[in-house]
Amino acid sequence: MPGPAVDETTAALLDLLPAADRPDGWAVQAVAGLDLTLNLGDDDALILGVEAFHNAFGTADVDTYPRMFLEGTYVPLYVGRDYGAAYVLLQGPGRWDAQTFLVSGIANLSDGSLSCARTGAGSR
Numbered sequence: 001m002p003g004p005a006v007d008e009t010t011a012a013l014l015d016l017l018p019a020a021d022r023p024d025g026w027a028v029q030a031v032a033g034l035d036l037t038l039n040l041g042d043d044d045a046l047i048l049g050v051e052a053f054h055n056a057f058g059t060a061d062v063d064t065y066p067r068m069f070l071e072g073t074y075v076p077l078y079v080g081r082d083y084g085a086a087y088v089l090l091q092g093p094g095r096w097d098a099q100t101f102l103v104s105g106i107a108n109l110s111d112g113s114l115s116c117a118r119t120g121a122g123s124r
Contacts, residue, residue, distance in 0.1 A: 027056035045091040053083040060110040080110035098122045 035049035058081035068074035077083070087104035099122035107114045 080108035
């Protein structure tokens, strides 16, 4: 998918930057995941999960990222070739029945970048 039109200066800079080696036409994008629910009591649960994503249209070469930014083709969470994710969800722990806690992370295994988050939600 081509990005927006660029001016002459940007075009000259693009000529100096490496391009990502991406397949033409059809390619495999696949995702698989597993989760395990552990009941910790009558209304408490711990849920563990993992996922993997393969994107044949992605790249493993971080040197191509600047060119993608300039071309307008950089798409976060789809730029890499392989991703892994994991989460831990704690639902209604102890007397906090209306609370939920979540810790999750996703890693671009192609370039080693990682993003993690911790959240909590509930009502009184």
